[in-house]
Amino acid sequence: MLEKMINKRVLKDVEKLSPHHQTSALESYNSVILRFAPKNVVFPFIGMLCRLYLSAIHFNDKADRPQATSASVPVFKVHFPKFK
Template identity: 35%
Template sequence: MIAEKWLSLNNHIINIHTKHGRVFEKCAHGRLLAAQNRKKKWLKADSVPALKLNKVVSQKAFVRDVKKMSPSQQTYGLEVYHSIVNQFSPKMLILAALHYNEKSGRKHAKTRTGQLQYTVKFPKAKKGGHVVRRVNTAATYEYVTELLTETLRLCENNVDEEPFDVPDPLSSRWEKPDKRDAVALFRSRFNH
């Protein structure tokens, strides 16, 4: 359905609004103004602009990507999650997931009188335009307390036991070259 809707653009620009495909048969817009009242002209099917647009719209890779687009869900939550992962660095993925899970379920903040709170932002991408966003309740960090409590419990239980084995670094498996030889080899390769 999404791909057929996208490809229907090729017909729509030349004033064809039906028989787009098997699933998406006709345009979703209502009745259009008659040609004499319409200020914009339709493209001709064999015109250079129509052919160029058709070439862009119909690219296989582009249509394949359009099929994967979500018609009802936006990626804002996923982008927030990825920014948190970047904040904690990829090596701390579990910590990032805990942090995101704690913050993602926050409720819409209300004023003292019970009205929902919103804020107006001016992102650079909007070039002076604005975006209205809801204000969430304050973030909590309960997972930090739980992690510290569990860490202390584990430490207290293992006081008399041998510490667990820490594996050697991966680099310890390789033979370390003599520094002078390595530098000489490096300089000889780049002096030629």
């Protein structure tokens, strides 16, 4: 009985890890939007619309880039916020 409960929990965890439930792409896109249209600047409607279109074009253009490598080892950028 305990094995059945663990298996159900494991299956739920694996389901959450599947690529269909990942939010990293959405978070990346939101980061691109903030680069083109920061929240502390007020834009007119047409200006904001153009900036959103531009951010979507930029994100889609850069989405299929291969992983950066150095001596055939994948390179990752680690960001440490100053406030932590």
